Amino acid sequence: MAQASMVFIGAGNMATSIISGLLQSGYTGPITATDPDQDKLNQLASGLDIQTTTDNNEGISGADVVILAVKPQVMKSVCQGLVEAVQQSRPLIISIAAGLESETIEQWLGGNLAVIRCMPNTPALVQTGASGLYANTRVSDDQKNLAEMVFNAVGISIWVEKEHHLHAVTATSGSGPAYFFMFMEAMQKSAESLGLSADVAAKLVGQTALGAAQMVLNSGDSAETLRKKVCSPNGTTERAIRSFEQDGLRAAVQQAMIACADRSEEMARELASGDQ
Numbered sequence: 001m002a003q004a005s006m007v008f009i010g011a012g013n014m015a016t017s018i019i020s021g022l023l024q025s026g027y028t029g030p031i032t033a034t035d036p037d038q039d040k041l042n043q044l045a046s047g048l049d050i051q052t053t054t055d056n057n058e059g060i061s062g063a064d065v066v067i068l069a070v071k072p073q074v075m076k077s078v079c080q081g082l083v084e085a086v087q088q089s090r091p092l093i094i095s096i097a098a099g100l101e102s103e104t105i106e107q108w109l110g111g112n113l114a115v116i117r118c119m120p121n122t123p124a125l126v127q128t129g130a131s132g133l134y135a136n137t138r139v140s141d142d143q144k145n146l147a148e149m150v151f152n153a154v155g156i157s158i159w160v161e162k163e164h165h166l167h168a169v170t171a172t173s174g175s176g177p178a179y180f181f182m183f184m185e186a187m188q189k190s191a192e193s194l195g196l197s198a199d200v201a202a203k204l205v206g207q208t209a210l211g212a213a214q215m216v217l218n219s220g221d222s223a224e225t226l227r228k229k230v231c232s233p234n235g236t237t238e239r240a241i242r243s244f245e246q247d248g249l250r251a252a253v254q255q256a257m258i259a260c261a262d263r264s265e266e267m268a269r270e271l272a273s274g275d276q
């Protein structure tokens with residue numbers, strides 16, 4: 001495993017997930033995290049072999065990879081504060097911000113830089129993340145391998161050839177965990193109203209989601225085939241599935257994912273024009 005020196009700018013949820021995953025996967029290269037909040041940094045670093053600083057420029061000094069993990073709305077000012085340092089050392093830049101295009105980030109950092117854009121998701125926290133990656137033309141094969149190593153440490157990663165496909169990745173896996181959580185919330189509430197305790201409902205729903213996901217990934221059958229295998233003719237599942245179909249579940253999912261991808265595109269325009 002390549003042991004590049006990495007700095008995470010912004011020590012929030014996603015950076016914490018990725019750093020934890022990297023360390024658990026056996027990565028021993030130097031890792032630094034920066035954040036304005038010293039308490040947050042202390043909490044992150046307790047028990048972990050990483051460096052921390054509240055000074056972004058101090059953090060990126062000597063780094064091979066700079067992972068931008070701040071909210072999209074503060075990214076411009078963060079990048080502007082790093083221009084001089086990155087123009088001198090030219091590290092690989094990886095942004096995980098939703099919506100924000102690689103060209104915009106490259107411009108904000110002064111231009112002529114290798115930039116990878118990544119759309120990860122929160123299951124990275126438990127090493128079952130799914131990340132979409134896009135590289136601009138300045139990124140070398142070694143740098144691509146390094147980025148893959150970072151995100152494979154917290155799950156799986158896939159490359160997209162065209163940057164606009166990241167809007168679809170955002171609508172699928174970036175925001176996707178929230179859809180499943182919502183479905184699980186609804187199932188838990190219904191199970192409770194059918195008489196189960198909250199604890200039992202949560203356990204059964206969580207284990208069922210885990211089992212279903214593992215079957216989709218490992219059984220070799222499609223989700224459609226697996227669904228049909230649960231449905232006994234004129235049985236209970238068939239009745240439930242018919243009810244979902246009648247209530248328009250498929251159309252509702254499609255509408256929600258289109259709305260998500262549209263918002264991702266809208267954010268890209270707003271951020272590039274400085275409207276946010």
Ligand SMILES: NC(=O)C1=CN([C@@H]2O[C@H](COP(=O)(O)OP(=O)(O)OC[C@H]3O[C@@H](n4cnc5c(N)ncnc54)[C@H](OP(=O)(O)O)[C@@H]3O)[C@@H](O)[C@H]2O)C=CC1
Nearest residue numbers: 010011012013014035036069070071072096097098120121
């Ligand atoms: N959450 C998710 O499911 C996903 C998020 N993303 C993207 O990941 C990025 C990070 O999201 P997330 O981890 O949830 O956000 P968080 O708010 O948890 O983390 C961002 C961190 O950056 C800190 N920060 C703010 N300003 C600066 C600065 N000038 N220099 C250094 N650090 C700073 C924030 O501090 P403070 O809180 O004090 O402002 C915060 O600790 C976002 O761009 C988001 O679009 C991508 C995929 C999924």
Ligand SMILES: O=C(O)[C@@H]1CCC=N1
Nearest residue numbers: 098121170174175176
């Ligand atoms: O909601 C958001 O904007 C971020 C990006 C994908 C998941 N969370």
